[in-house]
C-alpha cells in the first residue's frame with residue numbers, strides 16, 4: 001500500500017466530527033437510552049409489579065389465618081413502596097412531562113416537587129409565553145433545572161430557592177439560585193458529575209455555564225444557550241403578544 005493510500009480515510013469510516021458535534025450526538029444518544037430504559041421499566045418491571053400486587057391481593061382474600069394475612073399485608077406495603085420508587089425513577093429518566101406539557105410546566109413541576117418535599121420556598125420567574133425551541137435546547141434546560149434543583153435539595157440546606165428563565169436577543173438564560181450553605185470551587189471539582197455534566201451539555205450546544213457560590217452565602221447557577229433564529233423570533237413575538 002502506498003503511504004498516500006494508507007492515509008486516505010477508508011470508505012467505511014464516517015468523516016471526523018467536530019468536538020461539539022460529537023458531544024451533541026452523545027447527549028442525544030444518552031437521552032434516547034434514558035427514554036428506552038424508562039419505557040422498559042414502565043412496560044416490563046412496572047407491569048410485573050402490578051401483576052404481583054394483584055396476586056397478593058387475591059391471596060389476601062383466602063389467607064388461612066391472621067399471621068399469614070399480616071405477612072401478605074407487609075409484602076403489599078413493601079411492594080407499594082417499590083412501585084412508588086419505580087414511578088419516581090421513570091419520571092426522572094424520561095422527560096415525558098416536558099414532551100407532554102412543555103418546558104414551563106415541566107420546570108414549575110420540578111420546583112413544586114422540591115418545595116413540597118423540603119418545605120423550602122420557591123420563587124419562579126418564567127416567561128409568560130414560551131414558543132418551543134429546538135428540542136436539544138429544551139431538554140438541556142429541563143435537565144439543568146433537574147440537576148440544579150436536585151443539588152439544592154441534596155446539598156444546600158437553603159430556605160429559599162429561585163428559578164428564572166429569560167429570553168433576550170437570541171439567547172435563553174436559565175438561573176437557579178438558593179440561599180443555602182454555598183460551596184467552594186475546590187469542592188465542586190472534587191465531587192460528583194452533576195455540575196460537570198451541565199457545563200458539558202451547555203458547551204455542546206454552543207452555550208456556557210457560570211457558577212457563583214460562597215460558603216454561607218448561597219449558590220447561583222447560570223446557563224446561557226443560543227436560540228436558533230426562528231425560536232428567538234417566535235419567543236420575542238410570544239413576549240410581545242403577552243405585553244399587548
Ligand SMILES: Nc1ncnc2c1ncn2[C@@H]1O[C@H](COP(=O)(O)OP(=O)(O)OP(=O)(O)O)[C@@H](O)[C@H]1O
Nearest residue numbers: 151152155156182183188191192193194195196219
Ligand atoms: N446548591 C448547592 N448548595 C451547596 N453545595 C452545592 C450545591 N450544588 C452543588 N454543591 C456542591 O458541589 C458539589 C458538586 O456538585 P455536583 O452536582 O457536581 O455533584 P454531586 O451532587 O455531589 O453528585 P452527582 O450530581 O454526581 O449526584 C456537591 O457535592 C456539593 O458539595
Ligand SMILES: [Mg+2]
Nearest residue numbers: 151192194195
Ligand atoms: Mg449533583
